[in-house]
Amino acid sequence: xxxxxxxDMDTTCPxxxxxxxxxxxxxxxxxSIPPAYSAWGSFSELTERNREVLHGILERAxxxxxxxxxxxxxxxxxxWCACMDSAAADxxxxxxxxxxxxxMASPKDLPSRVASLHEQAIRALFSFRSEQDAxxxxxxxxxxxxxxxxxxxxxxxxxxxSAGVATLARYVEHIARSFELLGDPADRARAAAEAILGLxxxxxxASMTNVQRRDPNAVYHKIAADSLRRLSPTFDWSAYLxxxxxxxxxxxxxxxxxxxxxxxxxxxSVPLDTWKSYLRWNVVSEAEPMLSAAFADEDFHxxxxxxGAEEKQPRWKRCLHWADRxxxxxxxxxxxxxxxxxxxxxxxxxxxxxxxxxxxxxIQALDWMGPETxxxxxxxxxxxxxxxxxxxxxxxxxxxxxxxxxxxxxHLASAKYEAKxxxxxxxxxxxxxxxxxxxxxxxxxxxxxxxxxxxxxxxLQPPFFDPSWDDATNYGAIGAVIGHEMTHxxxxxxxxxxxxGNLADWWxxxxxxxxxxxxxxxxxQFSGYAVIESLHVNGRLTLGENIADxxxxxxxxxxxxxxxxxxxxxxxxxxxxxxxxxxxxxxxWASLQRPAALRTQVxxxxxxxxxxxxxxxxxxxxxxxxxxGCKEGDPMVRPADLRARIW
Ligand SMILES: [Zn+2]
Numbered sequence: 281x282x283x284x285x286x287x288d289m290d291t292t293c294p295x296x297x298x299x300x301x302x303x304x305x306x307x308x309x310x311x312s313i314p315p316a317y318s319a320w321g322s323f324s325e326l327t328e329r330n331r332e333v334l335h336g337i338l339e340r341a342x343x344x345x346x347x348x349x350x351x352x353x354x355x356x357x358x359x360w361c362a363c364m365d366s367a368a369a370d371x372x373x374x375x376x377x378x379x380x381x382x383x384m385a386s387p388k389d390l391p392s393r394v395a396s397l398h399e400q401a402i403r404a405l406f407s408f409r410s411e412q413d414a415x416x417x418x419x420x421x422x423x424x425x426x427x428x429x430x431x432x433x434x435x436x437x438x439x440x441x442s443a444g445v446a447t448l449a450r451y452v453e454h455i456a457r458s459f460e461l462l463g464d465p466a467d468r469a470r471a472a473a474e475a476i477l478g479l480x481x482x483x484x485x486a487s488m489t490n491v492q493r494r495d496p497n498a499v500y501h502k503i504a505a506d507s508l509r510r511l512s513p514t515f516d517w518s519a520y521l522x523x524x525x526x527x528x529x530x531x532x533x534x535x536x537x538x539x540x541x542x543x544x545x546x547x548x549s550v551p552l553d554t555w556k557s558y559l560r561w562n563v564v565s566e567a568e569p570m571l572s573a574a575f576a577d578e579d580f581h582x583x584x585x586x587x588g589a590e591e592k593q594p595r596w597k598r599c600l601h602w603a604d605r606x607x608x609x610x611x612x613x614x615x616x617x618x619x620x621x622x623x624x625x626x627x628x629x630x631x632x633x634x635x636x637x638x639x640x641x642x643i644q645a646l647d648w649m650g651p652e653t654x655x656x657x658x659x660x661x662x663x664x665x666x667x668x669x670x671x672x673x674x675x676x677x678x679x680x681x682x683x684x685x686x687x688x689x690x691h692l693a694s695a696k697y698e699a700k701x702x703x704x705x706x707x708x709x710x711x712x713x714x715x716x717x718x719x720x721x722x723x724x725x726x727x728x729x730x731x732x733x734x735x736x737x738x739x740l741q742p743p744f745f746d747p748s749w750d751d752a753t754n755y756g757a758i759g760a761v762i763g764h765e766m767t768h769x770x771x772x773x774x775x776x777x778x779x780x781g782n783l784a785d786w787w788x789x790x791x792x793x794x795x796x797x798x799x800x801x802x803x804x805q806f807s808g809y810a811v812i813e814s815l816h817v818n819g820r821l822t823l824g825e826n827i828a829d830x831x832x833x834x835x836x837x838x839x840x841x842x843x844x845x846x847x848x849x850x851x852x853x854x855x856x857x858x859x860x861x862x863x864x865x866x867x868x869w870a871s872l873q874r875p876a877a878l879r880t881q882v883x884x885x886x887x888x889x890x891x892x893x894x895x896x897x898x899x900x901x902x903x904x905x906x907x908x909g910c911k912e913g914d915p916m917v918r919p920a921d922l923r924a925r926i927w
Contacts, residue, residue, distance in 0.1 A: 283749050284863050286853065288870065296910035296917065300894040303866035313872050316594070318587035321871030321890060326744050327722045330615075334600055334720060337614045349682070352610050358682035359607055359690050363599035368685050370572045374462055376688035377571070380563045381462075383556045387547070391516045393559055395523035401695035402566045404428055404559060405483070405543060408524070410705040411533065412729040414500045417781035420705040421502065422526075425535040426487040429480045430455075430565055432586065433884045437477075437484035443879065447585055452477050454582035458564050459557075461574055472557035479550055479558055486542035490884065491820045496728070496776055496783050501537050505529040511537060512544035524703060570602065570687050588874030602687070604718055606694035609675040612719035612737075616670045620719075620737035625669045627747065628740045631754075632666055632733070635762045638839035639831075642927045648798070653791040656779075660769060660786075663779035665712065665732035669740065670719035675701075724761055726768035726828075729781040733765045744868075751843045752857035756864030759836035760829075767831030767927065771824040772799045801924040802826050805900070809892050811882050812875055817892060818882065825887045830897040831927045833865055837903050858907040866894045900924045 290305020301308075313320040342360040347353035362368070380400070384393050397404040405428040413421045431437065431451060436444065452473045459469035492498055509517050511534065521529060534540055568579040580592045592598075603611055643649070643657050680697050683689050705711075712730055717723065720738040727734065739745075745758035768774045775795065778784045787795070806826050807819030819826075840861055849857045871890035873881070878889060888896060898904040899918045910917050918924075 283746070283753055284853070284855075284860060284867060288867065289863075294914075295908040296905075296914035298895065299862070299866060299898055299904075299908075299916050300869070300891045303863050303894070304870040307867075307870045308872065311872060313874060315590035316592060316597075318589045318877035319871060319873040321873075322744075322868050323722060323871070326739075326741065330720060330722060330738055330741070331597060331600055333619055334603075334611060334615060335596055337611065337618065338600070338603060341614075352613065355677060355680065355682045356603070356607060356610050356614070358684045359603055359687075360599065361684045362682070362687045362690055363602060364595060365685060365687075366573070366595055369570070369576075369687060372686075373572050374564075374575070376686060377563055377567045381560050384552070384559070387552055387555065388516070390547070390555055391520035392523040395520050397559065397562060399524065399696055399699050400566075400692050401699055402562050403430075404562050406540070408520075410702050412710055412781065413502070413533070414496060414729060414777075414783040415502060417729050417777075417783075418710055420708050420710055421531060421533055422505075422529055422706045423533040423535060424508070424540060425499075426483070426539040428483045428562075429487070430561070431480075431484075432880065433490060434484035434487040435489065435883060437481045448477065450582060450585050454578065455561055455565075457578050458561070458568060458575070461578060462560075462564065472553075472561075475551075475554040476558050476561050479546070479554055482542065482546060483539075486536075486539045488536050488539070490886075491818070494773055494821070494824065496773060499533075499535040500783060501534045502531055503534055504531055508532050508534060508540070512540045514544045514547040525700075526703065526706070530707070567688055567691075569598065570691060584876070586876060586880045588876030602691065604720065606691050607677060608718035608720075609671075610677065612670060613674050615720040616737050619741065620669050624737075624740060628668050628735060628745070629666065631745075631759065632668065632735070632762055634839045634843065635759060635766060635835055636661065636664065638842060639763065639766050639835045639927070641838060641842075642835060646927070648794045649791050650788050653786070653788045656786045657770065660731065660779040661766075663731055664766065664769065665730060667715065667732050667734040669735070669737040671715040672713055724765045726765045726774060727781070728769070728774045728777040731769065731777065731779055731781045733762075733769070735762065735765070750849060750852060750857070750860065751847070752840060752849065752860035753864040755836045755840040755843070756861040757868050759839060760832045760865050760868070762832070763835035763839070764828045764832030767828040767835065768824065770831070770927075771827040772796075773824050795926070798924060798926045799823060799827060801922065802830065802926075805918070805922065805924055806888055806892065806896060809888070809896070811889055812878060815879065815882055817888050822886055822888045826896060827926060829888075829893050830900060830924060833897050834901065834903070834927050836865075837861060837901075856907065858903070862898065862904055862907055866898075869893050 288307040289303055290301055293301040293305055295302040311320060317324065338356060338360040341347070341353045341357035344353050344357055347357055349358065384390060394404045398408055407425045407427040409423055410420045411423040413419045429437070436447060439445070455473035455476055456469040459472055460466055488498070568575045640658060640661055643654060643661065646654065649657070677694070677697060680693050715734065716727070717725060717734060717736055719736050721736045722738045724735045724739055726732070739761070740758070745754060775787070776783060776785065778786050803819035803823050805819070806817045806822055809817045811817060840857070844857055852860060855863065869890040873889070881889060887893070895916065899916045900923050905917050
């Protein structure tokens with residue numbers, strides 16, 4: 281994303297009619313989606329730039345023959361060699377996973393087989409991990425959650441529209457073909473695939489929807505470990521825990537008790553052969569993209585249904601994705617050394633502080649919030665833990681040995697390291713310095729249970745943030761992103777956590793009611809946006825993100841006004857600083873997306889499609905209307921009684 285350019289705009293479209301078109305029309309008309317991608321936009325431009333940097337780092341590590349095998353460079357180099365060796369992968373066929381395909385002799389073996397898959401980060405039946413205790417945020421507890429399905433969301437199994445039915449049929453075909461690649465006869469492969477779909481559909485029906493799961497109280501049921509055994513007496517939890525190396529367990533959060541009960545019923549109703557096929561499928565499907573070309577192509581062809589991409593990404597890009605997953609902190613350390621000097625961290629911190637001050641001003645000025653809630657909101661804001669760039673302590677992968685020839689073995693070694701690290705936290709105090717995103721990631725996030733705002737180095741880069749730009753352009757882009765993450769602390773979900781990250785109600789009743797009224801308007805607004813044919817944005821699924829977008833752009837705008845008061849700016853290229861701010865905000869969301877990917881996003885993703893992240897929030901803002909002289913009745917001016925405004 282270069283600084284603003286008129287060539288990216290379509291000035292024949294009035295800004296008050298369709299601002300996304302006005303700001304991004306030139307860009308949209310002059311770009312197309314590369315065949316290996318499902319979408320292309322400003323975020324991709326930044327991601328691609330980072331990929332080139334990471335590619336160089338890994339190539340250098342692979343060529344450094346003097347690095348000891350157990351050193352950071354040695355581990356990265358070996359991983360990269362093994363990953364890039366497509367001839368070795370093709371020669372090995374299914375061999376890397378054969379030992380994991382061993383069948384169970386009796387249903388009694390199921391708990392220990394599921395445990396052995398979970399130990400390698402392979403999905404099966406449910407998820408079992410440590411998590412921060414939502415009620416006592418200083419401690420880690422064990423958590424059992426719904427899981428075990430191969431499609432992106434439970435709704436995929438239950439849709440009856442033609443696209444939904446076609447996707448299910450393709451999924452069964454994909455399972456069957458994968459089994460055939462393992463050498464199964466076609467009729468047996470097909471029968472196994474049908475049975476797996478039946479089992480996964482039972483799990484899907486018992487699962488909460490993605491909207492239900494957004495309610496933090498609905499997924500918090502802390503019970504004694506003995507109660508888990510009573511809730512689900514047929515599944516042998518003791519055998520499962522023993523196989524995972526957990527000798528004793530006091531309590532556990534059962535996120536979806538109903539799901540666990542249904543799972544228990546399946547123990548006696550599902551035939552042994554179906555269990556065998558199901559576990560086998562989970563092993564194959566996890567490894568498939570990393571196996572020989574025949575397997576990887578099968579995996580890609582099925583995923584095309586969900587992404588619309590026309591060709592596979594080149595091997596080095598797939599390898600980067602896996603290196604990020606398997607040795608993320610080693611990659612991150614090298615990335616930060618090269619791309620994120622201490623001055624960059626300091627500069628980003630100044631910007632974060634300016635945004636925090638602006639959000640504080642907004643909270644002070646709210647006319648709908650009473651004094652008690654206001655004080656607590658400010659207290660929460662001031663307690664934000666700021667995580668900028670990279671963690672203070674990096675994971676060291678001690679004990680992980682990298683082969684120079686076997687990618688799957690390397691992946692499983694890392695998966696085991698991570699699963700063990702995760703379970704070791706149960707019953708221990710929370711490490712508040714831990715990061716859950718790698719430093720090289722092009723994204724940011726807010727953690728409600730840590731009350732932390734997180735901005736990885738991967739995002740704090742030109743061309744997203746460039747010290748050579750004018751304030752208006754920087755505040756409209758990275759400023760709005762920073763404000764977005766902060767506002768998550770006060771979105772419909774985040775506001776239910778206190779300043780230490782406990783799930784605790786700190787709102788006065790009237791203030792909470794007024795908040796909900798405003799949030800409902802945001803939900804209604806976005807549910808009104810049609811995306812493809814009859815498919816609309818899900819205003820409830822995307823509510824937190826839309827509130828964060830709306831808050832982020834308001835907070836960044838007012839932070840800019842403060843900066844301009846201290847350091848006035850002139851028009852540039854005919855645009856006022858305020859206009860440049862909104863143009864820069866919109867430019868960040870310039871994006872093209874294939875219909876399949878758009879459909880997948882609307883069904884599964886908490887974020888609204890890009891054009892509505894521009895036109896949605898801006899049509900609510902008098903600040904925007906003033907900047908471009910929009911009038912009542914213009915499409916970019918929502919009628920006053922429908923307008924959403926929280927901050
Ligand atoms: Zn967000």
